Amino acid sequence: MKKHIVVQKFGGSSVANIDRIKVVAQRIVESKKRNNNLVVVVSALGDTTDDLETMAFSLNKNPPDREMDLLMSTGEQISSALLAMAIKTLGHDAIAFTGPQVGIKTDKAHTKARVISIESPRIKKAHRDGKIVIVAGYQGLTEDQEITTLGRGGSDLTAVALAVALKAKVCEIYTDVTGIFTTDPRKVKNARKIKTITFEEMLEMASLGAQVMQARSIEVAKRFNMPIHVRSSFSKEEGTMIMKRSSKIEDVAVRGITSNSSEAKVTITSVPDLAGVAAKLFTEVSKKDVNVDLIVQNVSHTGLTDISFTVPQKELSKALSATKEVARKIKAGKVTSDKNIARVSIVGSGMRSHHGIAAKMFATLAKNKVNIDMISSSEISISCIIDEKHVKKATEALHKAFQLDKIK
Ligand code: ADP
Ligand code: ASP
Ligand code: MG
Numbered sequence: 021m022k023k024h025i026v027v028q029k030f031g032g033s034s035v036a037n038i039d040r041i042k043v044v045a046q047r048i049v050e051s052k053k054r055n056n057n058l059v060v061v062v063s064a065l066g067d068t069t070d071d072l073e074t075m076a077f078s079l080n081k082n083p084p085d086r087e088m089d090l091l092m093s094t095g096e097q098i099s100s101a102l103l104a105m106a107i108k109t110l111g112h113d114a115i116a117f118t119g120p121q122v123g124i125k126t127d128k129a130h131t132k133a134r135v136i137s138i139e140s141p142r143i144k145k146a147h148r149d150g151k152i153v154i155v156a157g158y159q160g161l162t163e164d165q166e167i168t169t170l171g172r173g174g175s176d177l178t179a180v181a182l183a184v185a186l187k188a189k190v191c192e193i194y195t196d197v198t199g200i201f202t203t204d205p206r207k208v209k210n211a212r213k214i215k216t217i218t219f220e221e222m223l224e225m226a227s228l229g230a231q232v233m234q235a236r237s238i239e240v241a242k243r244f245n246m247p248i249h250v251r252s253s254f255s256k257e258e259g260t261m262i263m264k265r266s267s268k269i270e271d272v273a274v275r276g277i278t279s280n281s282s283e284a285k286v287t288i289t290s291v292p293d294l295a296g297v298a299a300k301l302f303t304e305v306s307k308k309d310v311n312v313d314l315i316v317q318n319v320s321h322t323g324l325t326d327i328s329f330t331v332p333q334k335e336l337s338k339a340l341s342a343t344k345e346v347a348r349k350i351k352a353g354k355v356t357s358d359k360n361i362a363r364v365s366i367v368g369s370g371m372r373s374h375h376g377i378a379a380k381m382f383a384t385l386a387k388n389k390v391n392i393d394m395i396s397s398s399e400i401s402i403s404c405i406i407d408e409k410h411v412k413k414a415t416e417a418l419h420k421a422f423q424l425d426k427i428k
Contacts, residue, residue, distance in 0.1 A: 023056035025147075025188040029063075029157065029179035033196040034253035035099050036066035044194075044253060045106035048152060052112060057147040059186065061157045061179040062103050064095025069158075069172070085130035089159075089169045092131075093119070096156035096175065104154045114152040117142060119159035119178060126160035126168045133160055133168035135177065135240075138185035155182065173234030180237040184244040191246055193233065194253035199260035200225075200232060202424035203277040208416055210425040214275065216261045221275050221369055224401050228365040229280030238262070273374035274366045274422040279411050281362040283313065284336045285393070286343055287328040290353030293320040297350055298327065304346045305331075308338040314363075314396045314405065324353075328394065330405065333359055361393065362411040365403040366418060378402050384421040390414045 028051065035041050052058050063069075072091050076083045097118055104116035122140045126133035146153045157175025160168050170177045176193060183191035200222065201211040217225075219242035226235035233250065241248055241262065251259025291297055298317065305312055315329040331339045336357060344355050371377050381402055385392055390413065394405035406414055419425060 023147075025057045025059060025183075025186045026051070026055045026190060026192065027059045027061065027179050027183040027186065027188045028192045028194060029061040029175055030103075030253055031175065031193070031195045032063040032066055032068070034194050035062060035103065038102075041065075041099070041102055041106050045103060045110055047194075047253065048103075048107060049110050049112050052152055059143060059153045059155060059182055059188070060103070061155045061175055061182065062096060062099045063157050063175040065099050065102075068095035068098070086166060089130050089133075089167050092169050093156070093159040093167050096158050100154045100156040104152075107152055107154075112152060113150060114154055115146050116154040116156070118156045120161035120167065122153075122155055122182075124160035124178065124181070126162055126170070128162045128164070128166070128168070130166075130168055132171040133162070134236075135160060135170065135181045138181060140182075140185060143182075143186065171234065171236065173231065173237075176234040176237035177240065180241045180246055180248065183246050184240060188246070191241070191248045193248060193250045195232065195250065196252065196254065197232065198252040198255060198257045199250050200230075200262070200276075202275070202427065203415055203419050204230065204232075204279070207279075207412065208277075208419055211419070212424060212427050214260050214427070216263060217275060218369060219262060219264060220400065221367055222262045224367045224398070225276050225278050228367060228401060228403060229278040229282075229363065230276070233262075272427070273368050273370040273377050274424065275368040275370070277364065277366055277415050277418050277422070277424065279362055279364045279415050281408050281411060282333050283330045283361060283363060283405075284333045284339075285328055285330050285358045285361050285405065286336070286339055287326060287356045287358075288343055288347050288352050288354075289326045289356075290324045291327055291347075292350060292352065293323050293325045300350065301327065301343065301346045302329075304342045305329075305339055308335075308342045310335040310339045310342065312339075314394055314403070316394050330361070330363075330394070360408045361405050362408040362414075363403050363405055364411060364414045364418065365401050366422065367401045369400045371400055371402075380421060381418065384417050385414055388413055388417045390417075 100116040104114040107114035157178040199213045205211040223238040248262040390410045392404045
């Protein structure tokens with residue numbers, strides 16, 4: 021009989037300390053008894069990655085990307101080695117590998133590299149020898165033998181990419197909540213667990229701020245139709261299946277609410293309303309490798325207009341310097357910025373067939389005296405930029421208005 025492969029990933033909070041590593045090792049051994057071949061991807065212990073980043077920035081305000089990757093990838097080397105040792109203590113054979121050792125090849129985009137291919141003869145050999153394979157998440161190697169990392173939350177991507185490469189039956193993501201919820205359960209008390217969610221909806225939720233899964237990992241799972249089971253490493257409860265089609269055809273318009281407070285807004289005033297001006301502005305901003313997201317240009321009455329756009333807060337200073345330079349060249353007015361903004365979004369593929377969803381969202385915010393600064397929408401989501409201080413109130417109100425606290 022053909023043996024099947026299961027990939028499991030344990031996040032940072034699941035392996036936050038030695039006791040947690042022991043618990044996880046025990047759990048892996050139990051699943052080894054049920055599954056034939058296991059590949060376990062592990063994140064760095066607790067807040068290790070954040071701590072490494074803080075150390076780097078305390079030494080250098082603009083640390084070189086190459087050395088940043090060399091540094092940040094070490095967290096997962098520690099946890100993978102410790103986990104293999106813990107499993108061996110339980111009388112099972114395990115072997116730990118770094119990302120490069122299992123042939124995870126990436127492009128050269130340090131700190132946010134893309135996986136190009138995975139050639140993993142060492143995993144196959146270890147499985148033939150009956151070993152549990154532990155892989156350090158979040159990292160790979162370029163063709164020039166440089167170590168790269170896959171962007172924050174990148175262990176999710178390591179797990180999904182390995183599951184695809186090894187033709188695993190399922191990719192299990194073990195974390196500190198029992199599944200995907202209608203909104204962040206740590207922020208909204210009556211958030212409800214979702215039994216099944218489509219790749220499309222999960223991708224939208226992740227992109228709009230639900231950090232429970234890295235968005236890029238969902239992109240890969242969607243492309244290769246790899247089912248993901250998100251569940252808790254602290255309990256045995258069934259979690260959420262992320263899959264092509266939601267098994268129950270539920271007629272819901274809105275599946276979940278997300279919020280994101282990590283963006284900032286840049287405004288450039290009195291911009292001459294001429295062809296090519298916006299192109300010039302955003303060309304200069306993108307040359308600085310800044311990801312511009314939402315853009316609003318006001319109607320001009322006097323031949324002058326204001327343009328506002330959002331960028332990740334981390335890229336604000338680069339965005340501001342590029343914008344100020346363009347403002348000077350095109351003789352625009354002032355350039356201002358605001359970090360105290362938040363994006364609150366509603367997501368659901370049912371929006372395609374339901375009417376009045378946007379109106380209900382705006383009315384709910386208005387009733388709660390939350391002013392909307394900018395709006396954007398996709399086929400399956402609507403986002404509003406609001407004052408950051410209202411984000412909790414807005415999320416709770418929308419959660420209730422779309423009756424997400426009632427789903428079974
Ligand atoms: P890990 O360390 O396991 O990778 P993360 O911290 O990256 O875990 O992701 C889990 C966290 O995601 C949860 O603790 C929760 O606060 C947050 N989260 C945000 N939105 C959601 C959601 N819709 N459903 C579940 N968790 C969410
Ligand atoms: N340790 C990395 C991070 O904190 C990768 C991960 O946990 O997925 O972003
Ligand atoms: Mg994570």
